[in-house]
Amino acid sequence: MDVTLATGSAWTDPACPVARTVDLIGDRWSLLIIRDAMDGATTFTEFHQRLGIARNILTDRLRKLVEHGILDKSAATNSRRHTYRLTEAGQDVFTTIVALRQWGERHAFAPDEPHSILVDDQGRELPELHPLGQDGAPLSAEASHVRKTA
Amino acid sequence: MDVTLATGSAWTDPACPVARTVDLIGDRWSLLIIRDAMDGATTFTEFHQRLGIARNILTDRLRKLVEHGILDKSAATNSRRHTYRLTEAGQDVFTTIVALRQWGERHAFAPDEPHSILVDDQGRELPELHPLGQDGAPLSAEASHVRKTA
DNA sequence: TCCAATAAGTTTCAAAATGCAACCTATTTG
DNA sequence: CAAATAGGTTGCATTTTGAAACTTATTGGA
Numbered sequence: 001m002d003v004t005l006a007t008g009s010a011w012t013d014p015a016c017p018v019a020r021t022v023d024l025i026g027d028r029w030s031l032l033i034i035r036d037a038m039d040g041a042t043t044f045t046e047f048h049q050r051l052g053i054a055r056n057i058l059t060d061r062l063r064k065l066v067e068h069g070i071l072d073k074s075a076a077t078n079s080r081r082h083t084y085r086l087t088e089a090g091q092d093v094f095t096t097i098v099a100l101r102q103w104g105e106r107h108a109f110a111p112d113e114p115h116s117i118l119v120d121d122q123g124r125e126l127p128e129l130h131p132l133g134q135d136g137a138p139l140s141a142e143a144s145h146v147r148k149t150a
Numbered sequence: 151m152d153v154t155l156a157t158g159s160a161w162t163d164p165a166c167p168v169a170r171t172v173d174l175i176g177d178r179w180s181l182l183i184i185r186d187a188m189d190g191a192t193t194f195t196e197f198h199q200r201l202g203i204a205r206n207i208l209t210d211r212l213r214k215l216v217e218h219g220i221l222d223k224s225a226a227t228n229s230r231r232h233t234y235r236l237t238e239a240g241q242d243v244f245t246t247i248v249a250l251r252q253w254g255e256r257h258a259f260a261p262d263e264p265h266s267i268l269v270d271d272q273g274r275e276l277p278e279l280h281p282l283g284q285d286g287a288p289l290s291a292e293a294s295h296v297r298k299t300a
Numbered sequence: 301t302c303c304a305a306t307a308a309g310t311t312t313c314a315a316a317a318t319g320c321a322a323c324c325t326a327t328t329t330g
Numbered sequence: 331c332a333a334a335t336a337g338g339t340t341g342c343a344t345t346t347t348g349a350a351a352c353t354t355a356t357t358g359g360a
Contacts, residue, residue, distance in 0.1 A: 003260050017254030017265050018185050028172045035168050038291040044308050054348045089257045094291040098281045099246040104167030107239045114299040115167050120283050131248045133270050141188040141244040149264040194337050204319045
């Protein structure tokens with residue numbers, strides 16, 4: 001896993017893990033590429049068709065995601081065709097995708113508006129995800145704060 | 151809560167809650183503004199100083215976040231000073247911020263690199279957040295898939 | 301075997317978003 | 331009442347994004 005940004009660029013806020021994550025994957029296309037990779041997309045063309053993204057931008061984002069260790073690009077020998085697969089770090093974005101999805105379900109749809117649903121192997125919808133304290137009780141933003149490291 | 155995008159613009163992928171969320175708050179500055187709002191920032195100047203963002207961009211992002219029902223802008227009577235506070239929908243982004251933070255802690259720092267820490271009222275670090283299936287066992291991306299609505 | 305289609309890009313150019321710096325104009329504060 | 335502060339706006343340069351056409355290697359089929 002790569003823990004650096006492109007040469008010449010700098011972290012927006014080097015000490016903050018939220019900011020570093022946003023620098024690495026926090027733009028609309030990268031997050032949607034990761035979403036589709038989790039749902040089975042593996043090739044340039046698949047991503048292009050699912051997302052309706054401009055080809056040059058897709059090229060750029062795939063390259064950066066590979067650079068940052070989120071995707072792995074494997075070229076089938078002597079072929080132009082290759083596949084992109086999530087690395088372990090990429091798979092680990094799952095929690096964030098679920099959080100984004102559930103927020104959207106709660107706040108970005110009118111009550112009667114239909115939307116896609118994330119289900120498990122048995123077709124059951126996922127329970128809501130919420131941060132818990134060490135006592136196991138739900139923890140809110142007000143009940144927590146950021147401690148800066150010296 | 152608003153559930154629409156600015157006039158003239160359209161959702162990137164209307165049926166997907168992940169995509170809608172990304173359209174609403176999935177750009178670097180919006181997420182960092184929400185992060186800082188959760189950590190106590192309330193005024194234009196505070197956001198500006200903490201983020202080092204250009205003033206015109208900050209103006210634009212605050213306006214959009216208010217429009218989208220993430221922030222609430224309250225003007226103290228006959229004063230230029232006002233405060234921005236998270237709405238309930240804004241508070242609810244907490245789960246996503248925690249997910250982004252924990253991913254960053256796991257994958258965007260070298261083992262010896264220091265970073266800020268999110269702690270509860272007692273100063274204890276938060277447990278890791280992971281999606282669970284209905285049986286209570288951790289659920290991975292491979293064990294789930296998106297079901298489109300007809 | 302040859303021809304068309306497919307995959308995965310690259311290039312070019314226009315349009316939109318971002319960023320910096322200077323400016324503005326009410327309110328406070330000393 | 332003068333200076334500092336808060337919360338912007340404006341103008342302009344740079345960067346990023348996007349649409350569309352072009353490229354180049356494989357492949358699959360007649």
